[in-house]
Amino acid sequence: MLIEIRKKPFNAYAEMQYYLDSLDIAGKFGATANFVGSMRDFNEDKKVTHMTLEHYPGMTEKHLETIAKESIEKWKLLDVLILHRIGKVKVSEDIVLVATWSAHRKDAFESCRAIMEQLKSGAPFWKKEETNSGAKWVEKNTPGF
Amino acid sequence: MQVSVKYFASLREVIGEANSVVDIEEGSSVSSLWQSIMDRKNIEFDNVMMAVNMEYVKSEYQLKSGDEVAFFPPVTGG
Numbered sequence: 379m380l381i382e383i384r385k386k387p388f389n390a391y392a393e394m395q396y397y398l399d400s401l402d403i404a405g406k407f408g409a410t411a412n413f414v415g416s417m418r419d420f421n422e423d424k425k426v427t428h429m430t431l432e433h434y435p436g437m438t439e440k441h442l443e444t445i446a447k448e449s450i451e452k453w454k455l456l457d458v459l460i461l462h463r464i465g466k467v468k469v470s471e472d473i474v475l476v477a478t479w480s481a482h483r484k485d486a487f488e489s490c491r492a493i494m495e496q497l498k499s500g501a502p503f504w505k506k507e508e509t510n511s512g513a514k515w516v517e518k519n520t521p522g523f
Numbered sequence: 524m525q526v527s528v529k530y531f532a533s534l535r536e537v538i539g540e541a542n543s544v545v546d547i548e549e550g551s552s553v554s555s556l557w558q559s560i561m562d563r564k565n566i567e568f569d570n571v572m573m574a575v576n577m578e579y580v581k582s583e584y585q586l587k588s589g590d591e592v593a594f595f596p597p598v599t600g601g
Contacts, residue, residue, distance in 0.1 A: 396543075398559060415601050423597040431600070432532055433600070434529070434530060434531055434574075434593060434595070436577050436580075437574060437577035437593065440577050440578075441577075462600060462601075473600075473601065474600070474601045478541040494601065497600060497601050498598075498601040499581070499601065500596070501598060501600050501601075502531065502572075502574075502593075502598050502600075503598055503599065503600025503601070504531060504532035504533070504593060504595070504596065504598065504600070505599045505600070506532070513584050515596070515599075516531055517596070517597065517599070518597050518599065519597075519598070519599050519600075519601065
């Protein structure tokens, strides 16, 4: 399991491969599921130029760790990777990566979705968007279901 | 007794500070602390989320001396 808050841009797909290569689970997993969230150039009909992501150092990591550990237990996962950006994020950069590995697809799919939804609703991160009409805190996340 | 208080994101801007140390009565709940802060700062803030020692708590949670309390708006990560 690896959970990291990153200040610098990352390539989610390269990170996933790099992490997988560091594991000793080849032959044990039959399913990999992942979710990658990237920055759009629009929100609610406004052009967004960039945004700043803030977190609660300590609590954010602790919260994500709890979600990951509970998911490993519930879905018998072989491993979980969660990366999340903070700081200034530019259009098209990756914001979040969740990847799960399991023996069969059901557990990988379900756990990846569940981790992402729990992250969205509970992990202490906040986005401030810079638009053509000024900066604005995002007030809530859109429902995932 | 004293507790340390942190504010994040839009709430930090509304409050005008990121951290403070606050004197409260023994046995105070986290919601009574929040109400006293809103009264002192003369603000209204809906949907505040509350954490103590980096874990979410219910509004009736009873604070202890030295607790780290955090107030923040709904989270918007991912």
